Amino acid sequence: MRTLLLPLSFALLGSCCPPKNAAKPAQSALAAEATKFVADMDVELRRVLVAAAEASWTNETDITDAHEAAAAAAAKIQNDTIAKLIKAARKYEPVLDQLDPLTRRQLQVLLYVTTVATPIAPSPDDPAKSEELAKVAAEMSSIYGKGKVCDGADCKSLDQLSKVLQSTRDPNAALAAWKGWHDTVGRQERDLYVKYVGLANAGAQAIGFTDVAAMWKSAYDMPADAFEAETDRLFDQLRPLYTQLHCYTRGKLNGMYGDAVVPKSGPMPAHLLGNMWAQSWDWMYKELEPYPGEAVVDVTPAIAAKLDDKGMTRLGETFYTSLGMPPLPQTFWERSMFQKPPGKEAVCHASAWDVQFNNDLRLKMCIQKTQEDLITIHHELGHHYYFAAYYKLPIVLQLGANDGFHEAIGDTVALSMTPAYYKQKGLLDAVAKNDKVTLNFMMHKALEKIAFLPFGLVVDKWRWDVFSGKVQPAQYNERWWELRKQYQGIVPPVARTAQDFDPGAKYHVPANVPYMRYFLAAVLQFQFHRALCKKAGFTGPLHECSIYGNKTAGEAYWKMLQLGASKPWQDALESLTGERQMDATAILEYFAPLQRWLEEQNKGQSCGW
Numbered sequence: 001m002r003t004l005l006l007p008l009s010f011a012l013l014g015s016c017c018p019p020k021n022a023a024k025p026a027q028s029a030l031a032a033e034a035t036k037f038v039a040d041m042d043v044e045l046r047r048v049l050v051a052a053a054e055a056s057w058t059n060e061t062d063i064t065d066a067h068e069a070a071a072a073a074a075a076k077i078q079n080d081t082i083a084k085l086i087k088a089a090r091k092y093e094p095v096l097d098q099l100d101p102l103t104r105r106q107l108q109v110l111l112y113v114t115t116v117a118t119p120i121a122p123s124p125d126d127p128a129k130s131e132e133l134a135k136v137a138a139e140m141s142s143i144y145g146k147g148k149v150c151d152g153a154d155c156k157s158l159d160q161l162s163k164v165l166q167s168t169r170d171p172n173a174a175l176a177a178w179k180g181w182h183d184t185v186g187r188q189e190r191d192l193y194v195k196y197v198g199l200a201n202a203g204a205q206a207i208g209f210t211d212v213a214a215m216w217k218s219a220y221d222m223p224a225d226a227f228e229a230e231t232d233r234l235f236d237q238l239r240p241l242y243t244q245l246h247c248y249t250r251g252k253l254n255g256m257y258g259d260a261v262v263p264k265s266g267p268m269p270a271h272l273l274g275n276m277w278a279q280s281w282d283w284m285y286k287e288l289e290p291y292p293g294e295a296v297v298d299v300t301p302a303i304a305a306k307l308d309d310k311g312m313t314r315l316g317e318t319f320y321t322s323l324g325m326p327p328l329p330q331t332f333w334e335r336s337m338f339q340k341p342p343g344k345e346a347v348c349h350a351s352a353w354d355v356q357f358n359n360d361l362r363l364k365m366c367i368q369k370t371q372e373d374l375i376t377i378h379h380e381l382g383h384h385y386y387f388a389a390y391y392k393l394p395i396v397l398q399l400g401a402n403d404g405f406h407e408a409i410g411d412t413v414a415l416s417m418t419p420a421y422y423k424q425k426g427l428l429d430a431v432a433k434n435d436k437v438t439l440n441f442m443m444h445k446a447l448e449k450i451a452f453l454p455f456g457l458v459v460d461k462w463r464w465d466v467f468s469g470k471v472q473p474a475q476y477n478e479r480w481w482e483l484r485k486q487y488q489g490i491v492p493p494v495a496r497t498a499q500d501f502d503p504g505a506k507y508h509v510p511a512n513v514p515y516m517r518y519f520l521a522a523v524l525q526f527q528f529h530r531a532l533c534k535k536a537g538f539t540g541p542l543h544e545c546s547i548y549g550n551k552t553a554g555e556a557y558w559k560m561l562q563l564g565a566s567k568p569w570q571d572a573l574e575s576l577t578g579e580r581q582m583d584a585t586a587i588l589e590y591f592a593p594l595q596r597w598l599e600e601q602n603k604g605q606s607c608g609w
Ligand code: X8Z
Pocket: 279, 349, 350, 351, 376, 379, 518
């Protein structure tokens, strides 16, 4: 098995050190060939990426056997092309330093970064395997999109089951919704996923990586091991705050449900946190509100009364244009899917697209009139505005500085949706300012953001173990729960067996979207927010800052977005924040008052599990 010469590649990939001899060596014949290769690649790659995106858009907005087969066929061509180009490009690694910076960066991104861009999985050498890889991937995604839990003729979609978890406080009803989804869709994905792992690894090996985990971890302008260590370092900074939130939440749930359902110590069961994956707990806000009735921070009722799906999306667009960014193209409004088309199957999990890689922006979502979905719309628009800022770059550089940046752009904007902002928009009547209101507001945010941190980490910790072969299929589910218990302090509400495949019940696993990006984004968005607030001249506490309407902040943000993947992410981060490292101190600063309050509330309890 081949492994990569990472030290050489990363010395070139990073931007830490000036070249030893400053004079540029003369271009060899090989370097001239590389330059031509990159120009040709741009044309070929554009063609296959657009075709694959068109076909998956068609399938995901109208799942049929024919659309699924067409999506698989286009994905196969895309994956074959990526694998072919990467294999051919390896030859130019020795002359990277002779190339002009933009050409060099395109090769580096092709070799190391493109494969975390979804839904790209480089093809194995054997054409039969590459066909199967694309088919299995398309099938897993369709199964998830079509997933339903039926009791006789009464069938419920994921959105309907999620509503049960959000609103019921009857543990048996919650258990039925949780178990229904996991037992049905998770299990349906299991055998396909086992197949997928072998095929995707064969593809990663064909382009010189040991496995998919090594390939994914190599996409961060640093060696794979260093990246993994970086994620652990960041989580270690945040663990104490998560542990306090867990402890407080467990205490409240114990009060609601009693020792038999939620014990006073140890981990919490996964079905009582208002979310199918217990990844964010904001639907439990009412039960966990520090000072009940002190101030309204939930704008769901106002949204339901005043806005529809397009109105919610317009509100999001207005935020971005208030920063000086352009309006969304007219085609966005014509081509997007805002609701599941009646009578059709679709993948409702929200996503943002530039189907033709030329500002052909589209949103695919089944919008509900809730605060959660208003924030998701701003999240998706962050992807759209990234696309809009960089679509003129060579195709291979039309990516985020790293994938965590892409996920952080819209979330950063959503951090500026403060109570004062909502009041300005007519979604809150009054904004009071005192310590109790601050704590209520922060608790609401923490249930969304802090609860998420360990989940953001474990999904790919699990996949890294799976793809590297550290864990075998018989232990897939056991390992999933081992990690969820270790990092999240969450356990399954009923016993699970090796026949269950609970990771398959989470969209990103069957859809093969890497997940560490969301953990990185959770850290980066507070770092971005801190930097933007500073640029806007804001000097108060971070949670009160809104950059709404601030063109200076907007301009700095847009500048970073325009870089796409043309520079290592450390350079992009520096351009906005002056910092070259991902850093969790901004989140800790934001939530400091809540952390102190939680420590006070949890006094005398033995926190942790
Ligand atoms: O998948 C998403 C977005 C699309 S990129 C809706 N998110 C993760 C999830 O839902 O699990 C955003 C938060 C984390």
